[in-house]
Amino acid sequence: MEIEPTSGWTLPGRPESALVTRPGPRASETVHALLDRGLRVTVATSSPDARLRDLAGRGLVALTEPGVSDLEDFDVVIRDTAHLRGGDPGAPARGDARPGRRRGEVVLVGGGPGPLGLLTLAGAEALRAADVVVYDRLAPLAALDLAPSGAERIPVGKIPRGEFTPQEQINAILVNRAQQGATVVRLKGGDSFVFGRGGEEWLACTSAGIPVRVVPGVTSAVAVPGLAGLPVTHRAVTPGFVVVSGHVGPDDPRNQVDWAVLAGAGLTIVVLMGVATLPAIAERLVTCGLPGDTPAAVVADGGLPSQRRVIAPLGQVAQAAQQAGLGAPAVAIIGATVAALTPAEPDGLQMSPMPD
Structure with a gap:
């Protein structure tokens, strides 16, 4: 057919x-x-x-x-x-600047970790009312069909070692379309305020006098471990968890994480954007006193058909993930909760696809 x-x-x-x-x-x-x-x-x-x-x-x-x-x-x-319905980021918004129309607005929508089913009802409602959708590569792209057929759709994703839209350009697109009277939905993966630069977009819009609304999203920091059967907290195992960015490594001056405090905190450590830096992060945590046999895991493409995970001791998890071919987007989970629901294999390593 x-x-x-x-x-x-x-x-x-x-x-x-x-x-x-x-x-x-x-x-x-x-x-x-x-x-x-x-x-x-x-x-x-x-x-x-x-x-x-x-x-x-x-x-x-x-x-x-x-x-x-x-x-x-x-x-x-x-x-x-x-693509005949798509939008050109450099073209004027279609049908948005009608005489007498009120000033537009920007709606920051967290789309969840990828599957359409994890987009919130409020997020879906915002998309149905959109004149313009500005979206990331890790947003639930199937959700674009929820927007009206005539809505402008503008991709601004950041592909590793590929296409890259500077944040300043994204801010300008949001302000420009809203100033023309459009309702602009900024669709992201996860939650806009969890390493999503939603705060920067909020400030850019409000500085230009553009009203902004926020629709929270299901953050991958919790959802992706859960989809892989890995809780971030578990009674009698840990009292909490912490989410840190692995965008830059522990030795980079831009990384202000106190790894020594984390190593001794007794919390589950969730690392986002840390595929490339995981070897250095694991080494730093061990150096700071976290035992090398602490259970750890990496989950790639959480919730998508290509979801995979590896489970291994902290001292081996980066190598295990590399050997398994796991790449971004991926979430690393470090702590005793990794083993709370999943007994370790004899060799200390597990790899499994997304369950049916």
């Missing part, structure tokens, strides 16, 4: 596989919508853009050359024309 995706499109029956042909600038959103429906997705393209390469690198989509795959091998074949 060949279809063209439109806002709110549905698939008949219970298809298991899909081929996306003629992918446009919004092909990654189409892919996420299909993944959210439980399909295995292949994209036929000879020149995948950075976002498609990112999805392929994370194991979420397969890439093939046009004409190579037999169409009969797929339950659904989609000619991706969704």
